[in-house]
Amino acid sequence: MAVHEPSMAEALNLAQPAAESRLSMPTPIRIPVSGFVGFSIGSTLGLIHGSRIAQLQFRAEHAHKMPTSTTGWYLYHKSKNYHTMFGGMREAIRMGSRLGFWTLLAFGLESTVDRYRGKTDFLSTVLSSVSVAGAFSLWNRFSLPTAARTAKYGLLFGLAYGGMQDVVGLARGRPVSYVEFFRRKFRSASNLEEQRQV
Structure with missing residues (x-):
């Protein structure tokens, strides 16, 4: 008599009916999706905040040596835009990672409590x-x-x-x-x- 090996979907509980799961998604799919959504929201907020702070910081650091020529203004804005993008991306990764981590923790703990309580x-x-x-x-x-x-x-x-x-x-x-x-x-x-x- 052959022993039934559970499929990957059965082992991960992917065969759970959508009506019985939270957000109509099985747990192994819902937790990474929630982490990705948290990372995306955190990245967007971090990009906005980080670029604004980097732009203000660049202006403050270069307020004493403002350019006087057209070429100087071009290079000033080019450098400012570079620093703005770099600061925004750095903060996007930081804030996205932090928010993604706490979101994964919350959804993972929710799933664990669901299983423990039944x-x-x-x-x-x-x-x-x-x-x-x-x-x-x-x-x-x-x-x-x-x-x-x-x-x-x-x-x-x-x-x-x-x-x-x-x-x-x-x-x-x-x-x-x-x-x-x-x-x-x-x-x-x-x-x-x-x-x-x-």
């Missing part, structure tokens, strides 16, 4: 968001009031994002644990009332 609902998102906010605060050595504010933002993000995922999941037919709990309680209460009336 349920997929907003509580996993809240727990992972608050945990990542705490780790972010420790990493950056925030003061206690700043860490509390970061944890509050993590909680609000977890509630909003997790709630949104649950609403979309319910619309797609994915069972949500706390909704099923209330449905069972409501059904049992209505069944008891019907039995009393009979």
